[in-house]
Amino acid sequence: EVQLVESGGGLVQPGGSLRLSCAASGFIFSTYSMNWVRQAPGKGLEWVSYISSTSTTIYYADSVKGRFTISRDNAKNSLYLQMNSLRAEDTAVYYCARLGAFSSGWRGAFDIWGQGTMVTVSS
Amino acid sequence: DIVMTQSPDSLAVSLGERATINCKSSQSVLYSSNNKNYLAWYQQKPGQPPKLLIYWASTRESGVPDRFSGSGSGTDFTLTISSLQAEDVAVYYCQQYYSTLYSFGQGTKLEIK
Numbered sequence: 001e002v003q004l005v006e007s008g009g010g011l012v013q014p015g016g017s018l019r020l021s022c023a024a025s026g027f028i029f030s031t032y033s034m035n036w037v038r039q040a041p042g043k044g045l046e047w048v049s050y051i052s053s054t055s056t057t058i059y060y061a062d063s064v065k066g067r068f069t070i071s072r073d074n075a076k077n078s079l080y081l082q083m084n085s086l087r088a089e090d091t092a093v094y095y096c097a098r099l100g101a102f103s104s105g106w107r108g109a110f111d112i113w114g115q116g117t118m119v120t121v122s123s
Numbered sequence: 124d125i126v127m128t129q130s131p132d133s134l135a136v137s138l139g140e141r142a143t144i145n146c147k148s149s150q151s152v153l154y155s156s157n158n159k160n161y162l163a164w165y166q167q168k169p170g171q172p173p174k175l176l177i178y179w180a181s182t183r184e185s186g187v188p189d190r191f192s193g194s195g196s197g198t199d200f201t202l203t204i205s206s207l208q209a210e211d212v213a214v215y216y217c218q219q220y221y222s223t224l225y226s227f228g229q230g231t232k233l234e235i236k
Contacts, residue, residue: 035225037173045165045173045216047225059223095172102178107154107220109163111184113172 002026002112004096009117016086016121022079022096022114030074033057033099035110036081038092038119048094049081050106057106064090086121093118125149125219129228135236142204144231146217151197154221161221164193164202167230168213176215177202209235 008020022034036048049070050059058070069082079096094117097110126149136142152161160180165173175184177193180200190205204211212235217228 044230045167045218045227047227050223050225061224100175100178102182103220104157104159106223107161109175109178109218109220110165110173111175111178113174116172 004098004112004114006094006096006114006117009094009119011120011122012086013123014087014121017082017084018086018119020081020083020094020096020117020119022081024077024079024098027098027112029077032101033103033106033108034072034079035097035099036070036079037095037097037110037113038090039095039116040089040092043092046092050099051079052106059106083119086119088121091119091121124224125152125222125226127217127219127226127228129215129217129231131231132229133232133234135234136204136207137236138209139206140236142207142211142233144202144215144217144233146195146200146202146228148198148200148219148221152219152221153197160196160200161219162193162195162200163218163220164191165216165218166211166213167216173216204233207233207235 005023051070067085071080096114098112099108100111130145162180164177167173181193214230
């Protein structure tokens with residue numbers, strides 16, 4: 001079964017750091033580009049970051065650029081999001097999402113999503 | 124950045140009736156070199172992650188019922204559910220992937236009338 005499982009969420013104070021992980025299974029992780037997408041409580045979806053299959057291409061949303069770092073370990077079938085200088089507005093469920101094989105380079109829709117991990121930034 | 128605007132924000136449709144959700148992009152998401160629209164539709168039920176329904180504006184994802192269809196080109200797109208079922212109650216999002224700053228519409232909440 002194709003699956004993505006996020007972990008690492010929790011409560012953190014403003015200015016703090018957190019590292020999210022996403023474990024992939026059921027597909028050849030090293031051949032797929034991946035993304036992080038977040039959803040604030042009761043709000044819509046916001047794309048956060050993209051990483052290509054070999055980590056050579058990385059993109060960030062303006063709202064997290066300079067604070068968040070995406071990475072992956074293909075040997076461990078894992079995706080990561082290092083979040084520093086966290087703010088209250090970063091409070092959200094964070095999803096990892098796979099870029100579909102039908103995609104054209106980085107241009108594609110997200111065909112597999114994890115269940116998400118909740119990050120709460122509050123004092 | 125490309126801004127995606129959906130209409131309406133919420134919609135109530137009777138079981139068996141047609142539901143139509145619109146999505147407008149602030150600039151064209153049609154890539155002229157391959158004549159493809161870089162537009163997807165997702166369904167999100169309460170407490171669940173989003174599920175991909177449609178990509179390339181009109182290509183149905185594997186396993187998605189054929190009552191779901193996507194249409195449109197350039198800046199104006201539509202998701203149509205031909206005969207609403209109870210399990211279709213959800214929030215629907217459009218997304219553009221033409222620009223590296225992928226962006227989603229604000230969502231349309233679909234309910235049963």
